[in-house]
Amino acid sequence: MSAKHRLPWITAHPEPIDDARSSAALETHRRDFVKLLGLGGLLVAAGTLGVRRLNAADPLFAPNAEPWEPHAYVRLGDDGIITIICHRSEMGQGIRTTMPMIIADEMEADWATCRVEQAPGDDKKYGNQNTDGSTSIRDFLPRYREAGATVRALLEDAAAREWGVASGDVRATNGHVVHTASGRTKAFAALVATARTIPMPAKERVRIKSPNERRWEGKQMPSIDLVPMTTGTAMYGADMTLPGMKVAVISRPPVWGGKVVRVDDSLALKVPGVEQVVRIPETPVPSAFFPLGGVAVIAKNTWAAIRGRDALRITWDGGPNATYDSTAYKASLLSSVRAPGKAGRTVGDVPKALAGAAQRVTAEYYMPHLSHAQMEPVAALANVANGKVEVWAPTQSPQDARNTVAQYLKVDAANVAVHVTLLGGGFGRKSKPDFLCEAAFLSREVGAPVRVQWTREDDLRNSYLHSVAAHRLEAGLDATGTVTAWLHRSAYPAIGATFAPNVPGAEPDELTNGASDIPFDIPNMSVEICKAVAHTRIGWYRSVNAIHHGFAIGSFVDELAYAAKKDPADFLLALLGPDRVVDLSKAGLVAPASNYGASWADHPLDSGRARRVVELAVEQSGWRGAKLPRGKGRGVAIHRSFLSYVAMVVEVEVLPDGTVLVPRTTVAVDAGFIANPDRARAQMEGALIMAMSNLLTSEVTFAGGKVIQSNFRDYGVTRMRAAPHVVNVHLVTSEGLPGGIGEPGVPPAGGAIGNAIFAATGVRVRQLPVGKQLAGWQTTSSAGVRGGGG
Amino acid sequence: MSTAPISLTVNGARRTFDGDPTMPLLWYLRDELALTGTKYGCGISQCGVCTVHVNGAPVRACQRRMQSVADANVTTIEGLHPTGAHPLQVAWRDIDVPQCGFCQSGQIMQAATLLSKTSKPTDADIDTAMNGHICRCGTYPRIRAAIKAAAEASR
Numbered sequence: 001m002s003a004k005h006r007l008p009w010i011t012a013h014p015e016p017i018d019d020a021r022s023s024a025a026l027e028t029h030r031r032d033f034v035k036l037l038g039l040g041g042l043l044v045a046a047g048t049l050g051v052r053r054l055n056a057a058d059p060l061f062a063p064n065a066e067p068w069e070p071h072a073y074v075r076l077g078d079d080g081i082i083t084i085i086c087h088r089s090e091m092g093q094g095i096r097t098t099m100p101m102i103i104a105d106e107m108e109a110d111w112a113t114c115r116v117e118q119a120p121g122d123d124k125k126y127g128n129q130n131t132d133g134s135t136s137i138r139d140f141l142p143r144y145r146e147a148g149a150t151v152r153a154l155l156e157d158a159a160a161r162e163w164g165v166a167s168g169d170v171r172a173t174n175g176h177v178v179h180t181a182s183g184r185t186k187a188f189a190a191l192v193a194t195a196r197t198i199p200m201p202a203k204e205r206v207r208i209k210s211p212n213e214r215r216w217e218g219k220q221m222p223s224i225d226l227v228p229m230t231t232g233t234a235m236y237g238a239d240m241t242l243p244g245m246k247v248a249v250i251s252r253p254p255v256w257g258g259k260v261v262r263v264d265d266s267l268a269l270k271v272p273g274v275e276q277v278v279r280i281p282e283t284p285v286p287s288a289f290f291p292l293g294g295v296a297v298i299a300k301n302t303w304a305a306i307r308g309r310d311a312l313r314i315t316w317d318g319g320p321n322a323t324y325d326s327t328a329y330k331a332s333l334l335s336s337v338r339a340p341g342k343a344g345r346t347v348g349d350v351p352k353a354l355a356g357a358a359q360r361v362t363a364e365y366y367m368p369h370l371s372h373a374q375m376e377p378v379a380a381l382a383n384v385a386n387g388k389v390e391v392w393a394p395t396q397s398p399q400d401a402r403n404t405v406a407q408y409l410k411v412d413a414a415n416v417a418v419h420v421t422l423l424g425g426g427f428g429r430k431s432k433p434d435f436l437c438e439a440a441f442l443s444r445e446v447g448a449p450v451r452v453q454w455t456r457e458d459d460l461r462n463s464y465l466h467s468v469a470a471h472r473l474e475a476g477l478d479a480t481g482t483v484t485a486w487l488h489r490s491a492y493p494a495i496g497a498t499f500a501p502n503v504p505g506a507e508p509d510e511l512t513n514g515a516s517d518i519p520f521d522i523p524n525m526s527v528e529i530c531k532a533v534a535h536t537r538i539g540w541y542r543s544v545n546a547i548h549h550g551f552a553i554g555s556f557v558d559e560l561a562y563a564a565k566k567d568p569a570d571f572l573l574a575l576l577g578p579d580r581v582v583d584l585s586k587a588g589l590v591a592p593a594s595n596y597g598a599s600w601a602d603h604p605l606d607s608g609r610a611r612r613v614v615e616l617a618v619e620q621s622g623w624r625g626a627k628l629p630r631g632k633g634r635g636v637a638i639h640r641s642f643l644s645y646v647a648m649v650v651e652v653e654v655l656p657d658g659t660v661l662v663p664r665t666t667v668a669v670d671a672g673f674i675a676n677p678d679r680a681r682a683q684m685e686g687a688l689i690m691a692m693s694n695l696l697t698s699e700v701t702f703a704g705g706k707v708i709q710s711n712f713r714d715y716g717v718t719r720m721r722a723a724p725h726v727v728n729v730h731l732v733t734s735e736g737l738p739g740g741i742g743e744p745g746v747p748p749a750g751g752a753i754g755n756a757i758f759a760a761t762g763v764r765v766r767q768l769p770v771g772k773q774l775a776g777w778q779t780t781s782s783a784g785v786r787g788g789g790g
Numbered sequence: 791m792s793t794a795p796i797s798l799t800v801n802g803a804r805r806t807f808d809g810d811p812t813m814p815l816l817w818y819l820r821d822e823l824a825l826t827g828t829k830y831g832c833g834i835s836q837c838g839v840c841t842v843h844v845n846g847a848p849v850r851a852c853q854r855r856m857q858s859v860a861d862a863n864v865t866t867i868e869g870l871h872p873t874g875a876h877p878l879q880v881a882w883r884d885i886d887v888p889q890c891g892f893c894q895s896g897q898i899m900q901a902a903t904l905l906s907k908t909s910k911p912t913d914a915d916i917d918t919a920m921n922g923h924i925c926r927c928g929t930y931p932r933i934r935a936a937i938k939a940a941a942e943a944s945r
Contacts, residue, residue: 049865086791090890091890092888092889092890092891092927093889094889104938119829171855185944220806222883222886223886223888225888225891226882226883226886227874227883228891229888229891229894230872230874230879230882230888230894230898231827231867231868231870231879232825232826232827232828232867232895233827233868234827236892238825238826238829238830239820239826241824271808272809272810273809301809301813301819301821301822302820302821302830303813303814303817303821304810306833317798360882372926374890374892374926375829375831375832375837375839375890375892375893375925375927376829376831376890376892376927377830384854422890422891422892423890424829424890424891424892424893425890425892425927426890427926453830455833456831456832456833456834456837547869594792601886611921623804639901678886682886682889682908682929682932685928685929685931685932686889686927686928687928688928689928689930690926690928691927698944709831710926711832711834711836712832712834712836712837713834717924717926718928719921719923719924719930720916720917720919720920720921720923720930720933720934721917721921723928723930723931723932723934725913725931725934726931732859752931
């Protein structure tokens with residue numbers, strides 16, 4: 001088992017690409033290209049998304065322009081069109097806008113001349129393309145700035161050369177280079193011919209802008225895909241077609257590791273439009289990124305394929321996982337956390353501190369499996385022909401996809417091309433390339449382009465589910481209500497079990513996703529991981545373990561505040577202790593002491609940042625104002641994950657039937673430098689709403705090894721009626737190293753929603769989802785326990 | 791197929807379909823007409839991403855079979871406005887509503903029928919009209935704001 005499959009974002013941290021600042025590397029790249037041109041070659045690698053204009057009113061891209069790439073991320077046309085090549089997948093986080101705005105800002109490009117093209121899977125050229133772990137900006141901001149600044153310097157050098165003046169006497173500004181003394185100007189477009197003949201600027205000549213020179217970074221910028229997304233022309237994976245394409249819908253083993261015993265396809269083959277039925281071999285457990293296998297119906301259109309699949313009569317052998325039952329498993333997890341586990345962090349002497357505590361508090365929490373349930377069920381189009389494999393898909397990781405398809409088909413990765421479409425939601429599901437492998441396999445079998453379409457039922461029943469989890473927390477308080485001991489035991493099946501056999505449970509390193517790396521000032525701590533065997537494919541889902549860590553820890557701190565008879569916000573601030581910066585690898589964290597792939601020196605645990613976001617959220621939320629009436633309440637929580645600090649004050653209203661509404665939420669975020677504030681706000685809004693689904697309505701359960709739920713009818717998610725009316729997001733202004741944005745909003749929302757429900761109703765929900773547990777709360781709960789903040 | 795061809799109008803163009811009459815309109819639009827702005831999300835009218843207008847009413851295209859749209863007038867997101875400048879489309883862009891964008895065609899088509907009947911929708915009107923649509927990215931607060939902005943702009 002490799003580390004990357006325990007904590008997937010670890011792979012995202014620094015993998016050198018051809019050094020963007022290396023003149024030699026760029027020079028070689030450029031010369032190779034010029035040579036290609038000489039031979040009549042060309043470089044228009046039109047990605048799946050093609051060239052998108054930034055604004056519908058812009059002049060059309062001139063198709064005859066000769067493009068040139070002075071940098072892997074930037075192509076210059078003689079017509080003045082600047083194409084920025086986005087190497088990260090767009091799934092709603094806005095990277096197709098944020099990356100270009102950083103580069104174009106540094107370049108001093110005119111935004112109206114910029115276009116965005118999606119890079120194919122080629123991590124050697126573009127750097128890591130695995131779009132997860134909230135890494136795009138936190139890993140690449142310096143590279144994007146350098147890319148823009150390098151091209152700006154190159155164009156300045158070209159102008160200086162043409163004018164016979166020193167480079168220091170010219171400067172680029174909004175698409176032109178100006179000679180300061182004479183006032184002469186030249187458009188970038190007119191400099192491309194000279195630029196391609198001169199050396200790349202030396203590293204020391206490449207200067208990153210100072211903050212006051214920035215035009216767009218850190219400011220508002222409309223998203224570039226707004227026109228296609230509002231007119232129905234944006235292209236997602238399921239929208240791709242090729243001439244002669246077939247559609248495949250697949251029946252997969254309902255139990256992980258199950259096998260086909262017998263297939264009767266006679267009825268399926270009678271469905272008009274069905275052309276053939278193809279067996280896909282089962283991949284034994286652990287099936288990793290490979291397809292589960294099963295029986296594929298190949299048809300001339302999607303409807304025929306769905307009908308054909310429904311008409312298959314298959315006898316399955318479930319195998320060892322056919323005993324998986326969620327009720328029994330929940331009991332086993334709760335039993336697991338009642339015994340010591342492997343240490344993830346040890347500070348002081350917990351047993352002694354607990355023994356000497358004035359008050360001891362214990363609570364157990366449970367969170368079920370969750371499905372990403374992204375709105376676009378996975379789909380992929382593949383064409384295998386003439387020894388080449390080409391795939392178009394909504395993949396978060398075209399590099400993993402390319403390598404996995406190559407392994408699966410036993411071909412050289414050099415002969416596999418993966419084109420990235422827009423993703424209709426990803427949330428981690430589309431990091432796994434099993435569906436691309438299915439399409440490639442079937443295209444080869446059928447001898448035609450094949451698009452595999454998963455139905456919603458397939459997506460829920462054969463997914464890579466978020467881990468079911470149990471937590472047991474025990475704390476000791478002294479006579480003043482100060483926490484002196486913290487014992488946290490967790491049990492959840494490991495992501496690693498999807499990739500390696502006989503994994504007995506998660507590794508302590510998974511606790512660094514928001515359980516062992518918490519910012520609290522407690523002298524005695526023991527954070528442990530207990531046994532839990534996987535019986536289904538476990539995968540990462542937005543925020544990963546921090547979802548249940550955040551819920552359990554956020555809830556427990558609130559429980560302690562009530563036990564100490566203190567205001568929850570005051571208690572939380574006291575628990576954070578004095579401002580301090582901690583390298584946790586030297587503070588009891590068990591090796592390898594991961595820090596989301598970053599170094600502890602760059603991103604230490606900073607309790608002062610945690611304190612400030614809590615104070616900000618509390619101040620802005622009205623927490624200190626009038627108490628809310630019974631049935632309404634506020635909850636507060638803070639969580640650090642993916643290197644960012646997010647505090648939330650959530651206000652809920654619980655209706656008599658137990659329905660939970662979230663009318664108003666205040667979010668405070670310290671994520672270091674934030675390149676695109678509006679998209680950061682949008683991520684926080686979305687994280688809150690996703691956390692509502694996670695807590696209130698969503699649950700995947702198993703019986704006989706099979707998923708019980710089938711569709712949105714029984715997999716509940718948050719809808720408009722329950723959605724927040726006000727989400728105030730306060731972003732801390734900072735020039736600090738960026739942290740993640742896409743994921744860190746989910747974990748604190750879990751705790752804050754639960755705490756708000758308690759403040760509103762006096763009911764502490766510890767077993768998720770909330771579901772119908774609050775029905776009739778007015779008659780069953782005592783309002784007397786309601787406390788601060790409510 | 792022995793059944794008679796089905797004639798209908800899609801985004802102003804006359805069309806004829808002679809395939810499986812039980813095929814949902816969704817797959818006809820997507821697979822036969824390449825109008826892929828109408829999305830597949832659940833197939834059981836639980837998510838709303840396939841919403842189109844049939845004779846002006848919002849319909850889940852995954853549930854409407856071809857045999858039931860004979861002579862009907864169908865409008866998809868591609869046909870909502872000739873230049874994509876329906877007040878809702880404009881408001882959606884002004885407020886930067888979409889994240890992944892996948893559900894937005896259906897959301898806009900549903901909102902368009904809401905505004906055609908209710909020129910100044912309240913929060914309750916919006917909640918009722920839009921509750922059948924799922925957005926997993928969580929753009930609901932911005933959708934509410936955009937519907938109100940479009941209503942304001944239309945008056």
